[in-house]
Amino acid sequence: MEELERLPRLGGLFVRGAVGSATKRPGGTVRLPEVAYRVAAVDTTGEAAHLAAYQELLGEPSSDVLPAGFLHVLVFPLATAVMVRPDFPLPLLGMVHLRNVARVLRPVRLGERLEVRAWAQDLRGHRRGAQVDLVAEVSVGGELAYRGVSTYLAKGFRAPDASGASAGGDPERPAWQPPMPTARWRLGGGTGRAYGAVSGDQNPIHTSALGAKAFGFPRAIAHGMYTAARALAEVGPARRGDAYEWTVEFFRPVLLPGTVDVAIRPVADVADAPADGGFVYDGWRSGKDTRHFTGTVTPL
Amino acid sequence: MSTTPSPVPSTREAVIIGGNRIPFSRAGKKYVRTSNQDMFTAALEGLVARFGLQGERLGEVAGGAVLKHSKNFNLVRESVLGSSLAPTTPAYDVQQACATGLEAAIAVTNKIKLGQIESAVAGGTDTVSDAPIVVSDRLRAALLDANHAKTTSAKIKALLAIRPKDLAPVSPSTGEPRTHLSMGEHQAITTAKWGITREAQDEIALASHQNLARAWEAGFFDDLVTPYKGLTRDDNLRADTSLEKLAKLRPVFGASLDSPATMTAGNSTPLTDGASTVLFSSREWAEERELPILAKFVDAETAAVDFVHGHEGLLMAPAAAVPRLLARNGLTLEDIDFFEIHEAFASTVLTTLAAWEDEEYCRTELGLDGAFGKVDRTRLNVNGSSLAAGHPFAATGGRIIATAAKLVSTKARETGQPARALISICAAGGLGAVALVESA
Numbered sequence: 001m002e003e004l005e006r007l008p009r010l011g012g013l014f015v016r017g018a019v020g021s022a023t024k025r026p027g028g029t030v031r032l033p034e035v036a037y038r039v040a041a042v043d044t045t046g047e048a049a050h051l052a053a054y055q056e057l058l059g060e061p062s063s064d065v066l067p068a069g070f071l072h073v074l075v076f077p078l079a080t081a082v083m084v085r086p087d088f089p090l091p092l093l094g095m096v097h098l099r100n101v102a103r104v105l106r107p108v109r110l111g112e113r114l115e116v117r118a119w120a121q122d123l124r125g126h127r128r129g130a131q132v133d134l135v136a137e138v139s140v141g142g143e144l145a146y147r148g149v150s151t152y153l154a155k156g157f158r159a160p161d162a163s164g165a166s167a168g169g170d171p172e173r174p175a176w177q178p179p180m181p182t183a184r185w186r187l188g189g190g191t192g193r194a195y196g197a198v199s200g201d202q203n204p205i206h207t208s209a210l211g212a213k214a215f216g217f218p219r220a221i222a223h224g225m226y227t228a229a230r231a232l233a234e235v236g237p238a239r240r241g242d243a244y245e246w247t248v249e250f251f252r253p254v255l256l257p258g259t260v261d262v263a264i265r266p267v268a269d270v271a272d273a274p275a276d277g278g279f280v281y282d283g284w285r286s287g288k289d290t291r292h293f294t295g296t297v298t299p300l
Numbered sequence: 301m302s303t304t305p306s307p308v309p310s311t312r313e314a315v316i317i318g319g320n321r322i323p324f325s326r327a328g329k330k331y332v333r334t335s336n337q338d339m340f341t342a343a344l345e346g347l348v349a350r351f352g353l354q355g356e357r358l359g360e361v362a363g364g365a366v367l368k369h370s371k372n373f374n375l376v377r378e379s380v381l382g383s384s385l386a387p388t389t390p391a392y393d394v395q396q397a398c399a400t401g402l403e404a405a406i407a408v409t410n411k412i413k414l415g416q417i418e419s420a421v422a423g424g425t426d427t428v429s430d431a432p433i434v435v436s437d438r439l440r441a442a443l444l445d446a447n448h449a450k451t452t453s454a455k456i457k458a459l460l461a462i463r464p465k466d467l468a469p470v471s472p473s474t475g476e477p478r479t480h481l482s483m484g485e486h487q488a489i490t491t492a493k494w495g496i497t498r499e500a501q502d503e504i505a506l507a508s509h510q511n512l513a514r515a516w517e518a519g520f521f522d523d524l525v526t527p528y529k530g531l532t533r534d535d536n537l538r539a540d541t542s543l544e545k546l547a548k549l550r551p552v553f554g555a556s557l558d559s560p561a562t563m564t565a566g567n568s569t570p571l572t573d574g575a576s577t578v579l580f581s582s583r584e585w586a587e588e589r590e591l592p593i594l595a596k597f598v599d600a601e602t603a604a605v606d607f608v609h610g611h612e613g614l615l616m617a618p619a620a621a622v623p624r625l626l627a628r629n630g631l632t633l634e635d636i637d638f639f640e641i642h643e644a645f646a647s648t649v650l651t652t653l654a655a656w657e658d659e660e661y662c663r664t665e666l667g668l669d670g671a672f673g674k675v676d677r678t679r680l681n682v683n684g685s686s687l688a689a690g691h692p693f694a695a696t697g698g699r700i701i702a703t704a705a706k707l708v709s710t711k712a713r714e715t716g717q718p719a720r721a722l723i724s725i726c727a728a729g730g731l732g733a734v735a736l737v738e739s740a
């Protein structure tokens with residue numbers, strides 16, 4: 001366990017991550033460093049303006065309760081700090097966010113002091129490389145309040161459990177038919193910059209077409225977590241409750257500007273729903289069957 | 301799911317004396333630069349003239365507009381002050397999207413029934429041609445920040461946050477705030493779910509134009525409409541339209557869905573300007589003044605559906621409201637002589653009728669024992685509806701109430717039997733208002 005005075009800033013971490021990425025190349029089997037970061041007391045009193053900006057952008061109602069998406073934004077820099085360590089074997093740049101599972105176990109309010117921990121775990125195979133979970137936990141008064149698990153793929157890397165490379169990877173997905181939409185999101189060219197401003201994630205693939213081209217995308221792409229957080233907001237506090245699980249799995253990226261058709265449906269209305277109760281959401285390119293994401297919001 | 305309605309307390313009757321509206325006009329034509337207040341005042345003045353209400357203190361005037369500028373906070377009161385009604389006539393504004401006019405009627409007739417007032421006018425007005433245009437949220441925030449700033453430098457700093465793109469004006473849209481889907485896109489989803497065909501929708505549209513044209517020719521609207529600004533008839537009416545012409549139109553909603561798009565400009569209502577009013581009173585008030593009594597405004601019901609996450613279609617609330625209304629009044633669909641189902645889209649009418657014929661739907665969604673029943677299509681919108689007349693949102697309720705009252709009055713006079721009309725209006729926000737009108 002390494003103690004930090006305060007949560008690091010994402011901007012600086014990205015610079016370190018970008019520089020460090022060049023030195024991390026696929027080779028032999030990779031191993032995770034046995035380290036966790038901890039910040040003992042994060043004072044959220046000063047986050048009011050940040051929270052308001054987040055709520056306005058994502059469509060969360062104005063409230064002192066921090067939505068799971070905001071907690072992710074707040075504490076993910078600590079997990080990023082793990083990823084930019086020289087002994088973390090995978091490169092920050094170029095990793096693909098596969099899925100995210102977050103649980104809010106009790107409401108976290110503006111003004112509360114948070115204990116934050118983050119570490120990497122469960123390095124395992126994927127059919128296209130190695131995948132790893134970055135875990136970030138928030139406790140308030142010694143009680144676990146939030147736990148977010150972000151799963152990333154590093155293409156071409158090999159996990160110690162080599163069998164995973166074939167067996168442990170994702171199975172081929174069955175053909176997918178879009179459901180009837182319940183909403184339509186018209187995402188402007190500035191969507192990535194706007195979410196970058198509230199999340200701190202100013203990765204150029206999200207904020208500029210040129211930056212995105214450098215990484216092989218035709219245009220800037222939306223932050224996956226923006227789409228997931230917006231779906232979470234559209235379910236809304238009244239229906240997700242005080243304690244809830246919020247998951248998302250990402251498929252093809254959302255190119256900006258672009259129109260995404262979204263179906264956010266109560267599980268009761270969805271045949272073969274992947275969850276019990278709560279809501280299932282799906283996003284796809286309007287008028288096409290290009291699937292962007294799917295997830296759940298389930299009261300606990 | 302269904303609860304047994306509690307007994308309806310007996311109250312005195314609220315009767316419909318008559319109505320007056322101005323011809324409805326397609327957006328951007330005759331009523332350009334004519335405000336909501338201008339139009340509502342004109343419709344109200346026509347009503348006053350028709351029934352000799354000059355200088356009369358009415359119990360209340362209630363109405364509203366859907367697309368309303370914030371400066372029109374007392375739109376109806378201002379219209380009353382601009383009319384020849386006594387300035388001592390109270391008034392208030394109502395807004396329930398396309399159900400505004402009907403909801404205003406429900407409110408004032410309830411007051412009449414309770415004896416709180418003797419007479420009232422309900423109505424509505426809407427203009428797309430003179431719609432309010434607002435500044436962007438970012439510009440508004442910067443202007444408010446500058447206004448709240450205490451020092452000059454803080455004011456300047458707030459104003460410097462304005463970017464050129466923030467200056468673009470924002471026009472009102474028919475998009476649902478929570479889904480960002482337009483009303484047409486919402487209805488296209490409902491249409492696809494119920495498998496309503498293009499042909500069936502075009503037939504509804506054709507019937508609407510033919511029926512409205514015939515009613516105009518027969519003079520049905522002579523005592524319901526006052527010409528305005530050179531317009532003597534609803535200018536959306538296409539008496540010469542045909543199924544062939546309607547079939548040529550390109551679909552405008554539902555293009556991104558998997559199922560074929562079926563909704564066109566021909567089988568969807570156009571954006572329209574107009575205003576309408578209806579005069580209600582107690583029976584005694586009307587008789588004292590020797591005013592005609594067309595019908596009784598018997599009862600009403602409102603409903604809302606869970607459309608935000610796709611459980612139900614946006615415009616399907618009347619499907620739930622009508623069975624509740626009829627059950628409370630001990631009636632079935634067979635007891636209704638005239639169905640006035642607002643044609644937001646031809647398919648709105650058809651999905652509502654389909655829902656009532658669907659056993660499974662009526663059981664699971666409406667809590668009924670089986671299918672609610674079949675509407676006799678020869679009794680449906682017999683003098684045309686919104687597809688032909690147009691639909692200035694808040695004005696539609698008044699148009700329909702006056703038409704329904706005159707229909708039941710005429711039929712009762714001809715047959716010597718009581719006649720009933722059912723009014724059904726769907727509205728944005730998953731809302732619906734329905735009402736029962738009976739010959740007096």
